[in-house]
Amino acid sequence: MMLAFRRSQGFTLIELLIVMALVGLAVSLVGPSLYSQYQSSNARQERQKFQMLSQYAAKLAFYNRSSLAMDLDGKRVSIRALDGFVKEQEKAAAETEMVGSAVTPLHSESFNSLFFKPQTIEIDGNGNYLTPLVKVRQSEKEYDIALQSISPKTTGNDAD
Numbered sequence: 001m002m003l004a005f006r007r008s009q010g011f012t013l014i015e016l017l018i019v020m021a022l023v024g025l026a027v028s029l030v031g032p033s034l035y036s037q038y039q040s041s042n043a044r045q046e047r048q049k050f051q052m053l054s055q056y057a058a059k060l061a062f063y064n065r066s067s068l069a070m071d072l073d074g075k076r077v078s079i080r081a082l083d084g085f086v087k088e089q090e091k092a093a094a095e096t097e098m099v100g101s102a103v104t105p106l107h108s109e110s111f112n113s114l115f116f117k118p119q120t121i122e123i124d125g126n127g128n129y130l131t132p133l134v135k136v137r138q139s140e141k142e143y144d145i146a147l148q149s150i151s152p153k154t155t156g157n158d159a160d
Contacts, residue, residue, distance in 0.1 A: 043138050046114050047145060050136070053077060053109055054121075054129075058150040060106070062127030068106070070123065072116035072134070078105035082122065113138050121147070 054070065057079045061068040067082040115137040122130040127150025134145045 039139065043113055046111050046138065047136070047143060049109075050077065050111065050114060050134075051145060051147075053079075053107075054134075054145075054147050055150075056107070058123050058127040058129065058147075061123040061125055062150045065125040067125055068123045070121040071105075071119075072121065073118045075111045075115060077109050077111070077116070079107040080105045126150070 057068055057070050060079070069080050069082050071078045071080065117135065119131075119134075121134065124130065129147045129149055132147050132149070134147060136143050136145060
């Protein structure tokens with residue numbers, strides 16, 4: 001007697017369920033570590049973004065020889081002029097606006113994961129910070145961010 005062998009046309013339901021269970025197990029083991037790597041990468045990126053913004057403010061103060069202030073409040077950082085520094089675009093806008101309106105910042109930036117205590121950091125016309133260290137809170141951790149002042153690069157031949 002000859003047995004007729006049936007050719008397999010695909011995977012059985014049991015085989016598919018076993019493969020799906022193995023894939024789910026692998027994702028549940030690897031997923032949390034990938035997510036924590038993602039969060040730490042975003043946190044580092046936000047701190048770097050704040051440092052770049054503070055460098056921008058220092059360079060703006062240095063090149064315009066005017067004092068600026070960085071207002072830190074919660075998740076927002078605003079850069080505003082102190083001693084009469086007004087960009088040309090703002091002069092034109094100020095002429096068309098009503099007198100006595102609120103001072104608009106030169107630049108404003110929001111952060112998703114950084115939190116600042118309300119404070120003002122002043123930058124003099126040489127690009128130097130009067131407060132060289134800022135404490136920020138991020139994901140239940142506190143970080144100190146050192147603000148680097150702008151100083152003109154000099155070479156050894158400048159004494160002539």
